Amino acid sequence: MAALSETPLLEARGLTHAFGGLRAVDGVDLSLKRGEIHALIGPNGAGKTTLVSLLSGRLPLQGGLLRLEGEDISALPAEGRVRRGIAYTFQITSIFPRLPVFDNVALAAQSRGARDLPAAVAEALDRVGLADLTAQEAGSLSYGHQRLLELAMGLALHPKLLILDEPTQGLAAGEIARFTELVRSLVPGITVLLIEHNMEVVMALADCISVLNFGRLIAQGSPEQIRADAGVQAAYLGGEDAAG
């Protein structure tokens, strides 16, 4: 039964969400294989953040179906999906700034019922390289460190799927390189869905790329395929007129 083990980790069918008359996400199908880094790209306003909000449960589905490991999770609220293994890190850094770094990560670890909190926190912080900052107030960390803390909070949940929403936004070049390494080290233990503007990062990391434009999926494939895709080029360059 080889086919059974090929069940995708996450399977989305016909996801739809409209804000008023604007269909921000319009019938998107998406399938994430276990252990892959899957990148979601698209021009500004293509509906990327809306789409991941539907996946994480921050926005309700208006149409479509969502399965995690074959189980229907369409109606689960966000916190329920987190408990099933979908972790989401925010596009705009969202931590508990007035709590120590330890508590930030401990909140994630205790949410999945970790017995030994100090160990669980140390494990996650070690992974991102913040182990010596546990006692510091999270809000006093540098921006780059706050992004790493977000990631550590995601990892401490021991997720099956980690959704990273523009993780390298605002980072310096050196920090981006380190971040890229870090994300690569997560697979295949964790499946990663990466929303990213930085094409270098996307091309370096992604096994598979989905391209979104005007709320619809316009292409899907390996980095090479996407690079060669005329439709994608048109979307990014503003249509054939601009390209010509």
Place this chain on the structure above:
Amino acid sequence: MTERGKILLLHGGVLLALFAAQYLLPAYHANNLARIMVLAVYAMGYNIAFGYTGLLSLGHALFFAMGMYGAGMAVWLVEWTALPAIAMGLAAGAVAAGAVGLLALRTAGVSFMIVTLMFAQAGYLLILYFARYTGGDEGFVVEAFGRRPFGLDLVQDGPRYAAAFCLFAVALAGNLALVRSRFGRVMLAMRENEARSRMLGYNPFRVKLLALVISGLYAGAAGAFYAMLFGYVGASFAMVQYSILPLLYTLLGGAGVVLGPLLGAGLMFYLIDIASGLTSAYLMVVGAVLVVLVLFAPKGLLGALRERGLKWLP
């Protein structure tokens, strides 16, 4: 010394000082202190909701009054003895908080303040309306048979102080354990960043409801003891002032600090006591103190202390 050691030493020391105070202070001040301890327990409950979980309620008088009437009416109407009557008061406070929370927690911020205020006013009016069972605006006296656990009449100075001290000690220990527990951390998370907490797998409604029920349990306990220790149950305790008082105590002493409510209740009590001896416009003195507080120590006295070095203060 470890953080845990410092915390035990400080809070143990406070309890020891309070215990010794009944032998050291003249009767007038000892009685004041008994009242302050009961009010501090009420404010501790308020602090659990407001200081730790970020729920600014203006309706806690309802929970205090439920504790008071729950205990008092159990004695007055069905002639229960003190211990079961007190238990009834605790339960009444917690149940009222749960019921109000189920509805009010659908809102947040200013709406939450208004909805809780409205519930408390409705409770106050119900007490007046059902005067046959509640004594209306005159209230009623808790009779001697209903305030004598273990043969000690709680309105006498010695037993009154002992009972207030026991309540306070248990409440303090419970509060410490709560805020240092895993759930205590989740309460803080709700206060600090609710959206992030949800994305860490917590249901904000459930967390806030539980915090509010614990808060109501404290308020109910304080109300029940107040009825027993001072032998009187009255509608004035359900008025809006009694919702504002714990807020003031907490703000003055330090919101989100376990000892804040005790310090705030003590200072405010004596401030009013002294100022009202000097002038009939004592509320102006209270107002001036609050203005100074907001200007120079917006996080309360112990909150300011925590920012200036005592970071371990729970």
